[in-house]
Amino acid sequence: MEFRQAYYDEPLIKDIRSDSTFKISEDVDENLLSQDLKRKDLNLPEVSEVDVVRHYTRLSQMNYTVDVGIYPLGSCTMKYNPKYADRIASYEEFRNVHPFQPESTVQGTLQVMYELQEFLKKISDMDAVTLQPMAGADGEFTGILIIKKYFEDRHEDRTEIIIPDSAHGTNPASATMGGFDVVEIPSNSDGMVDLSALKAAVSKKTAAFMITNPNTLGIFEQHIVEIAKIIHDAGALLYYDGANLNAIFGITSPGIMGFDIVHFNLHKSFATPHGGGGPGAGPVAVKAFLSDFLPVPVVGYDGRRYFLDYGRKKSIGKVSSFYGSFSVLLRAWSYVIKNGDEGLKNATIRAVLNSNYLKKKVEGYYEVPYYPLKKHEFVLSTENTGRRALDIGKYLLDYGIHSPTVYFPLIVKEAMMIEPTETVSKADLDTYADVLISALKVPEEDLKSRPRNTAVSRIDEVKAARDLKVRW
Amino acid sequence: MDELLSMLNFMGMKEPEDLFSDVPGSVRKRSIGIGSGLDEHQVVERALELGRKNSIGMLNFLGNGIYDRIIPEAVNYILSKPEFLDSYTPYQPEISQGMLQSLFEYQSLISDLMAMDVTNASMYDGYSALGEAARMAYRINGKKKILIPDSTYDSKLSVLKNYVWGLNMEIIRYKIGNDGMIDLDDLSSKIDDETSAVVVENPNGYGILDKNVFAVKDIKKDAALIAYVDPISLGAVKPPGEYGADIAVAEGQQLGIPMNFGGPLLGIMSFKMDHIRRSPGRIIGESVDSNGRRAYVMTLQTREQHIRRAKATSNICSNQALLTLAASAYLSIMGSSGLKKVALLTIKHSRMLKEKLSAAGIKPYFDTESFSDVMFRLNREVMEGLASRGILGGLKLTSLIKDTSLRDATFFTVTEKTDAEKIEKLAKALEVI
Numbered sequence: 093m094e095f096r097q098a099y100y101d102e103p104l105i106k107d108i109r110s111d112s113t114f115k116i117s118e119d120v121d122e123n124l125l126s127q128d129l130k131r132k133d134l135n136l137p138e139v140s141e142v143d144v145v146r147h148y149t150r151l152s153q154m155n156y157t158v159d160v161g162i163y164p165l166g167s168c169t170m171k172y173n174p175k176y177a178d179r180i181a182s183y184e185e186f187r188n189v190h191p192f193q194p195e196s197t198v199q200g201t202l203q204v205m206y207e208l209q210e211f212l213k214k215i216s217d218m219d220a221v222t223l224q225p226m227a228g229a230d231g232e233f234t235g236i237l238i239i240k241k242y243f244e245d246r247h248e249d250r251t252e253i254i255i256p257d258s259a260h261g262t263n264p265a266s267a268t269m270g271g272f273d274v275v276e277i278p279s280n281s282d283g284m285v286d287l288s289a290l291k292a293a294v295s296k297k298t299a300a301f302m303i304t305n306p307n308t309l310g311i312f313e314q315h316i317v318e319i320a321k322i323i324h325d326a327g328a329l330l331y332y333d334g335a336n337l338n339a340i341f342g343i344t345s346p347g348i349m350g351f352d353i354v355h356f357n358l359h360k361s362f363a364t365p366h367g368g369g370g371p372g373a374g375p376v377a378v379k380a381f382l383s384d385f386l387p388v389p390v391v392g393y394d395g396r397r398y399f400l401d402y403g404r405k406k407s408i409g410k411v412s413s414f415y416g417s418f419s420v421l422l423r424a425w426s427y428v429i430k431n432g433d434e435g436l437k438n439a440t441i442r443a444v445l446n447s448n449y450l451k452k453k454v455e456g457y458y459e460v461p462y463y464p465l466k467k468h469e470f471v472l473s474t475e476n477t478g479r480r481a482l483d484i485g486k487y488l489l490d491y492g493i494h495s496p497t498v499y500f501p502l503i504v505k506e507a508m509m510i511e512p513t514e515t516v517s518k519a520d521l522d523t524y525a526d527v528l529i530s531a532l533k534v535p536e537e538d539l540k541s542r543p544r545n546t547a548v549s550r551i552d553e554v555k556a557a558r559d560l561k562v563r564w
Numbered sequence: 565m566d567e568l569l570s571m572l573n574f575m576g577m578k579e580p581e582d583l584f585s586d587v588p589g590s591v592r593k594r595s596i597g598i599g600s601g602l603d604e605h606q607v608v609e610r611a612l613e614l615g616r617k618n619s620i621g622m623l624n625f626l627g628n629g630i631y632d633r634i635i636p637e638a639v640n641y642i643l644s645k646p647e648f649l650d651s652y653t654p655y656q657p658e659i660s661q662g663m664l665q666s667l668f669e670y671q672s673l674i675s676d677l678m679a680m681d682v683t684n685a686s687m688y689d690g691y692s693a694l695g696e697a698a699r700m701a702y703r704i705n706g707k708k709k710i711l712i713p714d715s716t717y718d719s720k721l722s723v724l725k726n727y728v729w730g731l732n733m734e735i736i737r738y739k740i741g742n743d744g745m746i747d748l749d750d751l752s753s754k755i756d757d758e759t760s761a762v763v764v765e766n767p768n769g770y771g772i773l774d775k776n777v778f779a780v781k782d783i784k785k786d787a788a789l790i791a792y793v794d795p796i797s798l799g800a801v802k803p804p805g806e807y808g809a810d811i812a813v814a815e816g817q818q819l820g821i822p823m824n825f826g827g828p829l830l831g832i833m834s835f836k837m838d839h840i841r842r843s844p845g846r847i848i849g850e851s852v853d854s855n856g857r858r859a860y861v862m863t864l865q866t867r868e869q870h871i872r873r874a875k876a877t878s879n880i881c882s883n884q885a886l887l888t889l890a891a892s893a894y895l896s897i898m899g900s901s902g903l904k905k906v907a908l909l910t911i912k913h914s915r916m917l918k919e920k921l922s923a924a925g926i927k928p929y930f931d932t933e934s935f936s937d938v939m940f941r942l943n944r945e946v947m948e949g950l951a952s953r954g955i956l957g958g959l960k961l962t963s964l965i966k967d968t969s970l971r972d973a974t975f976f977t978v979t980e981k982t983d984a985e986k987i988e989k990l991a992k993a994l995e996v997i
């Protein structure tokens with residue numbers, strides 16, 4: 093497919109000069125504020141509304157979106173974001189609500205939150221939910237603090253969190269933010285948790301084991317029951333990174349597998365927009381014995397009315413300003429009621445099918461290491477081809493399709509982590525496979541000169557770090 | 565369905581079940597149990613049905629962190645563009661220049677607004693930005709005491725505590741005096757060689773525009789100065805860079821983001837250039853492409869979790885990128901003149917409110933200038949009574965600071981929208997409840 097991304101030599105907004113058209117009629121005395129409080133000067137742009145709209149419209153045309161094509165960033169779950177959810181999130185009835193309004197005036201909002209809590213419990217087979225964390229990593233941090241408080245409450249001095257070497261970077265980062273030491277364990281030759289390494293790492297100092305299942309290689313941890321037993325026998329807790337929950341809707345659940353704490357990535361599994369990097373939402377669910385440690389408030393229901401429930405004696409307190417990313421929660425709620433049991437399970441089936449199908453199409457050309465059956469994503473290595481994952485990723489861009497995640501997980505050399513999601517067709521996958529394969533037939537120097545059809549060509553990252561021009 | 569079968573066949577499989585042969589029977593789930601799905605129109609109907617259970621169109625005098633301000637319709641429009649809404653972190657910069665340039669502009673606009681050197685590409689919200697700022701102060705000077713005023717709200721303090729818990733930092737409160745401003749003697753007496761950071765708020769938790777904040781740089785010794793500010797006030801009021809702040813943080817919701825029951829929000833974080841390598845979050849830098857064209861890219865990533873893992877400066881990954889776009893579009897449409905007007909109208913209205921309510925026998929707590937949140941002496945509970953008359957307002961300080969000694973303090977909040985007529989309505993309603 094021929095592709096050419098738009099390019100504008102678009103000036104910075106401060107260099108667009110047209111008089112501001114913003115207007116409020118009410119008069120105000122320019123010298124109202126006393127001299128000692130006043131700022132010296134302020135040089136914001138003065139631009140007319142139409143020029144602001146044109147500026148951002150031109151910029152938007154220099155940005156890829158899931159609405160133009162496959163966006164198979166592994167681990168990021170770039171599903172199509174359904175339009176009904178956007179519409180619902182735009183309703184004034186929900187947007188125009190203040191967090192301190194009397195509960196009697198926000199019953200609809202609270203009901204959405206309560207129902208979402210219930211849905212998340214059912215999907216995960218956990219017992220209690222907080223919607224407060226702002227993203228996946230924030231959910232991890234919340235989970236880590238719950239672990240910390242739980243052991244403090246039990247007067248147990250546990251200082252270590254065990255994490256597999258395939259884990260996402262936020263896992264170890266969240267653990268150290270909570271003051272824990274990270275113990276990293278290797279994966280086995282199947283790309284799964286190495287049970288003997290786990291047994292060797294576990295001790296009285298172990299507070300928790302943090303994993304995702306399927307893991308970041310897209311491989312299901314088949315020994316999960318045994319893993320849970322090893323961890324629980326040691327008196328430690330099992331944490332589920334829910335970034336990959338979309339691989340198991342209706343198939344299994346963290347609760348059944350023996351996890352004690354789970355975070356959800358609503359912007360991944362529940363198809364809420366990624367917003368060019370955020371906002372997301374990272375609710376956390378726990379088993380009943382940890383429920384008292386959740387952040388407050390949780391939304392309660394007494395059979396008559398919904399309310400903000402602050403009654404948790406051992407609560408870790410608060411992890412964000414109010415009650416969570418409401419408009420993201422609302423979209424996720426609408427996605428769940430739209431899909432229901434069957435829809436969610438079918439999304440999982442199709443996501444797993446797409447991933448395995450694409451894997452099968454490219455595996456004669458690229459090495460796909462470890463256990464062969466994958467879940468919603470798979471990781472190939474370009475090492476055997478003598479080409480760099482980075483270069484192949486750039487080549488894909490020239491066909492108007494997005495690169496997979498590259499160089500993650502760290503345990504695969506020259507890794508490309510591919511997550512097609514369920515919202516692509518067989519035709520999309522066939523094209524993707526064709527382009528991936530054709531990248532191997534292009535001369536090396538040609539690959540290095542990619543991309544050529546995007547707004548700009550390859551960017552000098554070293555210069556960016558050296559010059560550090562981070563503002564106008 | 566045909567497509568599904570042909571794909572299964574291609575892989576030598578018969579049925580979808582074959583895709584899950586690696587999931588042990590002992591952990592298989594029967595059914596989710598949330599019932600069957602709905603048609604799209606039914607989903608929309610159900611959402612509207614719940615939405616209508618909220619009371620809308622009420623006159624709003626609530627604030628204390630989230631504000632009902634003018635949002636130009638063009639901001640909503642720009643945010644709805646799928647190229648911004650339905651894309652992700654610009655990991656492939658060549659095909660993501662739109663978001664990258666927009667983030668670079670955000671960093672620049674906010675740096676100008678704060679009069680600070682640098683701004684990162686966002687934190688989750690104001691409170692978590694404060695938590696990250698405290699952790700950053702520790703990375704800068706290795707000290708463990710944080711000073712914060714006793715007017716800081718419990719929930720903000722709780723978030724801060726959680727952020728510094730793992731570092732075992734100690735949080736110490738300093739006093740706000742009877743004029744509603746920092747008690748500089750008290751603060752000064754609490755600063756010592758172990759002080760990592762002094763947190764100042766402007767306006768503070770009592771809504772006061774605090775001049776004493778400007779004097780803190782002279783008494784803080786080697787501690788870092790962290791300023792938590794209201795970004796709208798900066799349209800007129802002295803910004804953190806003018807009074808020596810090392811790190812400036814703010815909640816950016818007021819910059820074009822709807823209230824949405826308090827989320828999603830925008831954590832603003834700016835700092836001095838000297839500290840950039842110790843800072844959390846994504847940062848966009850300008851560079852050139854192989855043809856010499858100006859181009860933007862994420863930079864200094866070696867601070868971040870995906871590279872530095874356990875030693876990263878923060879765990880943040882997904883951030884609030886779309887909301888930075890709201891802030892940029894908002895600030896660009898407003899311009900300096902518009903933002904200044906919004907700030908000054910807010911002050912005009914807070915003075916008007918003090919006058920009107922005083923006349924009705926409800927006295928302001930302080931004579932000092934307030935910004936949006938105006939604190940009054942009022943013993944009665946008026947929130948529900950007002951709500952039944954279509955007015956939101958009358959939040960008690962005790963609901964924000966449980967153990968405050970100011971038991972009768974009650975807030976009414978103004979913005980550029982709450983003009984004389986609306987204030988009159990509030991005053992009238994308060995007379996009868």
Ligand SMILES: Cc1ncc(COP(=O)(O)O)c(C=O)c1O
Nearest residue numbers: 167227228229260262335881882
């Ligand atoms: C496996 C995994 N864990 C955690 C995260 C962190 O989630 P978030 O970006 O929402 O903070 C991600 C997302 O990037 C992920 O892929």
